[in-house]
Amino acid sequence: MSLSIFVINPNSSTNVTAGIDDALTPLRLTDGPKIECHTIIEAPPGIQSETDIMQVMPLLSTFIRSHEAQAAGFVIACFSDPGLAMARETTRLPVFGIGESAMLTALTRGQRVGVIAIQPASISRHMRAWGAMGILSRLAGERALGLNVEELIDERKTWMQLLETGQKLRDEDGANVVVLGCAGLAHYRRQLEQALGLPVVDPCTAAGGMALAAAQLAVLDDQI
Template identity: 50%
Template sequence: MSADRPAPSPGPILVVNPNSSQSVTDGLSRALERFRVPGGPAIECLTIAEGPPGIITQRHVEEAGLRLADLAERRPDASAFVIACYSDPGIDLVRSVTAAPVYGIQEAGVLSALARADRIGVIAVAATSIPRHLRYLRRMGVESRLAGELALDGLSVAESGHGEAAFAQLADRGERLKALGAGAVVLGCAGMAAQRARLEKRLGLPVVDPTQAAVAMALGGILAAAA
């Protein structure tokens, strides 16, 4: 490439919400606004409309993985993919069908929290998701650094991201995790993004929104490659 010819613009980072809640996707987009930097890649937040309202069961996870892989094959223009579901559905499958880097928000959120604290806590949206999350931590080899994971009670994915009732539960779970020895807290659902800053101020601990963590990794990789 000629020295005086500008480098081509990188393709977009695709942040994909595999559930059908457009309000969750809209919340993700708002939480990622500061990552849309001049000269950086576009950040597109997409909803898989065929998905369930929330990725809760193992069947939801398996079906979401197939839909995500289909989307990745349709978007060869993407510089990176972010799977915006805390179960990281289909991450190995999606990595097998695209040359672009693929980031799961559980993996990224946990690694980001571990960079800031020796032991971490996680707040899940539903108790039924916790065993699946723990299996993933064992796969990552970091389960021994988990102080605990606690779930919200009776809230949907969309409801977890706004309102005083949801925040009260988040604050309660965060304080309990802090008492268990957590030095940082990971929000274990993409829908909680809008509550991050307020919860961090309340707890006095780092609170990691995993989608922001994954996009930060994707953006850093793209900018480093262009340097």
């Protein structure tokens, strides 16, 4: 039976899921596992608070349990990594959070990491995560776009905010690698990288790449 990497968008935005699916296209190998993107339709439209996180955690657990037999691994596609520790307790399979994966990837691309968040309220939540990971000494700074999930649909406005925020992280905070702090920003990565002259990490492809590597190694282990 062919196994899949299940990429879970833990909010109810199908537009965000479509963007994640498109971003992961380069990782779909003809001889590799399927990469399937799913929306938790019962979830809130965006994960913007601890209350939202608490709401989606049981939904994620239910999804993982119901798909475990068909899975090579799971990706939780929200930058706040809601329910990541719980998910890892739920299944024996590897589970990757896009926030954690993006930061680990960024540490290999630069010495000082700058993060572009969506809302200012997210920053304190992210800081707790970076502290738990022990990487605060490598953090140049984190700045917010100040846009909500619905406003991200305005691509011109989003791009101008991304560029301005990235420039501040580079010029004022000293970042030499930038992380996009949202699952719905992948299609700006190349453009922002060229504009800033710095590596820019998309969290979905960072986590998807790790999940793909883990799945491929598991296949090799089974063949030995």
